[in-house]
Amino acid sequence: MKRNLLITAAALLLAAAGVAAFSTSAIAGPGEGKGKMSEGTKGLQPGDMAPAFSLTDTDGKTVDMASLIKGKKALVVEWFNPGCPFVVKHHEKNTTFADLYAKYSTQDVAFVAINSGAPGKEGHGLELNKKMKSEWKIAYPILMDESGEIGRAYGAKTTPHMFVIVPEGNGGKIVYAGAIDNDRSAAKVGDTNYVAKALDAVLKGESVETASTNPYGCSVKYGKKN
Amino acid sequence: MHTAVAIGVLSAVIGTAAAPAPSGDSPSTTQSDKAVKPPAGNKHARARLVANLDSIAPGGEVLVGLTFEIDEGWYLYWRGQNDSGMPIDFKLTAPEGYTVGKIIWPAPDRYVLPGDLVDYIYRKEVTLTVPIKASRDVKVPLTVDAEVEFLVCEEACVPGSYRLQAVVPLAKPGEVPRYAADAAVLERAQKRWPSRPGSISDFTVSWMGEELLLEGRLSEKITFMPEQDSATLIDSFRTGEVKGDANGTRLALRFTRAEGPTGDRVRGFVRVDEGQRGVSYLWIDEPLPKKGS
Incomplete structure (x- = not known):
């Protein structure tokens, strides 16, 4: 059955234009709706198996998912681009990632960062990533995925885009996918860190309450597909 | 010489150097030369x-606008369901005796990046009107x-921010602005504000089960751009x-309910391209159909 909506649309138009909206002095700012759940978006979702990967780190060593997660309670995967202001926010201007690592690496949680930027794009290149790993004292490997294959397999959209994976069979299962925290600005850190909350739940053997949020940050600098 | 228009009394506390003088010799009242270096954006x-x-x-x-002049190749973000980036954040205050309305955002462009990412953006010039x-x-x-924060992107992105002030004088008694x-x-x-629904002939918006159908008999291309607080x-x-x-x-569009007060409504811009007849925009704000109806 079809319902026609043209008539109601007229009233909506006014609302959209804010013409009749003088009753309030508050401005509907774009900061509203921070940290909302994402549903139905493309990409991997909690409950999905985590695609396996085998990539080289900044020292040229091959690192695969199976060896990272083996014997651990969880693996945190961070999509990374050292040139992105949102990555700078959490690695340089604040200690979000360093704090996470300090707290959870001692509790059988492994960490890895993946850079899916294509050659010639912002944040790409072994030397740059090696330099920033040392400058930001990142204690976990940064893996190079310049073809973007693994990023696309995960549906990684932004830097950072976070995944928390728990061991399942020979691989891993995603229990959290989305933003690092609930402040989507380029400067401030949120008061809720979704990854920390997910890890707390995993370590207690509970299910993750907020298992999916909309990630925020720079676009992953994928190359064009051939 | 003609006196500068009153709105020319404009000063940028942050980013003074980057803000172009409005016209002629604009007095800068609160300028501090030792101000922090303006952000890269x-x-x-x-x-x-x-x-x-x-x-x-x-x-x-009066209509007050925050207007951006954007470098060729660079862009800013609408408050849409963007896969990446950050919408312009604009807060504005006025003294007692004035009522500030809601921000009117113009329709953005849909922009697809490698990796199938979709963002809703503004190029060259954008003006948010209040x-x-x-x-x-x-x-x-x-x-x-006004306090403004934004992210401006080309291939790479850089943040920017401004604190701006403008004065519109009171009209003298008997004076017409x-x-x-x-x-x-x-x-x-205003060319990018939504037009009246009936103004696009042979264009309909309707639900078919759980699908929202946008149909135009004369349309060459139809684009839907969801607002960030809309159903997903x-x-x-x-x-x-x-x-x-x-x-x-x-x-034909499908949605899932999102959190927040308007997460059960479909809200967003429709762009209708009608070839030589030009481009029109509509605003949609419709509740999601109840399951099974």
């Missing part, structure tokens, strides 16, 4: 405040203070835009 997106009138009468209304109304007994001029030179900037912005558009990359044929164009 200010170089690529230069913001200023504009108004459509040169004064405001008690009981009257209607401000004066009470009948207002005694003070309209001093507008005249259009200011910047009224043209606000007029340009499923797979915006594959379904957000469609090109039609000689029989017209039909866009």
Whole structure:
């Protein structure tokens, strides 16, 4: 059955234009709706198996998912681009990632960062990533995925885009996918860190309450597909 | 010489160097030379405040705009369901006696990046408009203070921020406010405001089960751009835009409920391309159909 909506649309138009909206002095700012759940978006979702990967780190060593997660309670995967202001926010201007690592690496949680930027794009290149790993004292490997294959397999959209994976069979299962925290600005850190909350739940053997949020940050600098 | 229009009394506390002088010799009242170096984004997106009138009468209304001039190749973000980036954050205050309306955002462009990412963006120039109304007994001029934060991107992204101030003087008794030179900037912005639904002939919006159908018999292309607080558009990359044929164009959209007060409504811009007849925009704000209806 079809319902026609043209008539109601007229009233909506006014609302959209804010013409009749003088009753309030508050401005509907774009900061509203921070940290909302994402549903139905493309990409991997909690409950999905985590695609396996085998990539080289900044020292040229091959690192695969199976060896990272083996014997651990969880693996945190961070999509990374050292040139992105949102990555700078959490690695340089604040200690979000360093704090996470300090707290959870001692509790059988492994960490890895993946850079899916294509050659010639912002944040790409072994030397740059090696330099920033040392400058930001990142204690976990940064893996190079310049073809973007693994990023696309995960549906990684932004830097950072976070995944928390728990061991399942020979691989891993995603229990959290989305933003690092609930402040989507380029400067401030949120008061809720979704990854920390997910890890707390995993370590207690509970299910993750907020298992999916909309990630925020720079676009992953994928190359064009051939 | 002609005196500068009153709205030209504009000063940027942050990013002074990047803000172009409005016209002639604009007095800069609160400039501090030792100010912190402006953020990198200010170089690529230069913001200023504009108004459509040169004064405001008690009981009257003025349109104030935040307008950006954006470098070629660079862009800013709408408050849409963007896969990446950050929408312009704009807060504006006015003195007592003035009522600030809601921000009117112009329709953005849909932009697809490698990796099937979809963002809703503005290029070259964008103006966010805010209607401000004066009470009948207002005694003070309209001093507008604005705080702006944004992310401007080309291949890479850099953040920017401004604190801007503009003054619209009170009209003298008996004086009728005249259009200011910047009224043209606000007029340009209105070209991207939604038009009246009936103004696009042979265009319909309807539900078919759980699908929202946008159909235009004369349309060459239809694009739907969901607002960030709308119900979530499923797979915006594959379904957000469609090109039609000689029989017209039909866009079928599916949504899932999102959190927040408007998460059960479909809200967003529709862009309708009608070839030589031009481009029109509509605003959709519809509740999701109840399951099983």
